[in-house]
Amino acid sequence: MSSEQDEREARLVERVLASFDGTPDPRLKELLRSLTAHLHAFVRETRLTEAEWQAAIEFLTATGHITDHRRQEFILLSDVLGLSMQTITVNHEAYADATEATVFGPFFVDGSPEIPPGGDIANGAPGEPCWVTGTVRDTDGDPVPGARIEVWEADDDGFYDVQYPDERVAARGHLFSGPDGGYRFWAITPTPYPIPHDGPVGRLLAATGRSPMRASHLHFMVRADGFRTLVTHIFVEGDTRLAGDSVFGVRDSLVKRFTTAPAGTPTPDGRDLGGSTWSQVRFDIVLAPSEL
Incomplete structure (x- = not known):
């Protein structure tokens, strides 16, 4: 490139x-x-062609056209480029032993049903029952009572409720931590699933030889007065997709052991599961203060 061309480009910038x-x-x-x-x-670095720029415009236009209140293709695009995870990393600096944050994802819905302690978020969603327990504490180790704990996940078929056409509400809910910071509920054992890949983002992944699969996980969002809102997941230890999660959301500290109980094993709360297998996991949550 000539110096004259370089100067023309620089003047435009x-x-x-x-x-x-x-x-x-x-x-x-x-x-x-x-x-x-x-x-x-x-x-300037890539010497982008006009045809390539037009293709990019068409890609973004298609991304906008497929986006609606139930499907956020722009969030998916941000996720698969690692931008969502990088923004979270920048904005949630490590603090003491506070639980690490990870991607929000496109499937959170406001107004989830409240469940009592020990309740079940599945609401008919297919999957193996999973008993989830833990505590919510601050970085000094003191319990945080009354923390609102939102949980949501895909079902055993790999879909969130909002991906179905029938307006069902399943595999999502919220509850509150008790006076001792403890919480407990039934969910379904997380399984791997693909992010929606029938649109522009899926075509991008296919063109680059990348898998749309996410590692198995259960979403959490935890809010309490005086504390930084935590958006995170827990992942299943031993999942072969941990190293290749399509949205780069896995953090080592969030990989937890899900223990499977044989069929007929009594459950911690005496629930009758009709002789099916079930799993259990513990997730102790530590919240960072809102003012750091």
Whole structure:
């Protein structure tokens, strides 16, 4: 590339950056200037062709068209590029022994049903019953009573309730930690499943030879006054997909042992499971203070 061409390109970048000089919000100005500089650098470094840029526009347009209140394709795109996980990593710095955060995912729904301690979030979702127990504590080891614990997961067929057309509410719910910080509930044993891959993000994964599969996991979101909201999962120890999770969400500290009980084994709360197998896992949650 000639020096004249390089100067032409550089002058354009400077003109575009200067167009944001009058932005009243200093943070917005910083973000737009940095984003613009990086985008122009990408185009110049890769010598992006017009056909390639058009293909990118068409990809983003298709991503927007498939997105609705039940399917967030842009979140999927952010997830598979590792941007969701990187944003979480930047914004949730390690603090004492606080539980690590991971990706939110596209399938959380407000207004989940409340279950009592020891209740069942499955609500008919197929899968092996799983007894989940633990405590919610602060980084000093003191219990956090009244913490709202949201949980949601895919069923044994690999689908979340919002992926079905019948408006069912299943495999999701919320409960509150007790006076001692303890909690307990029934869920279903997590199994691997593919992220939705029948749209633009799936085509991107196929073009790059990547799998859409997620490692087996159960979602948690824990909120309590005075504490940083925790969005996290627990993963199944021994799952062969832990190293290849399609959204890079696995953290070693979140891999837990799910112990399977043989059929007919009495359950901790005396529930009659009709002779089926069931599993159990313990997840002790530590919340970081909201003001660090």
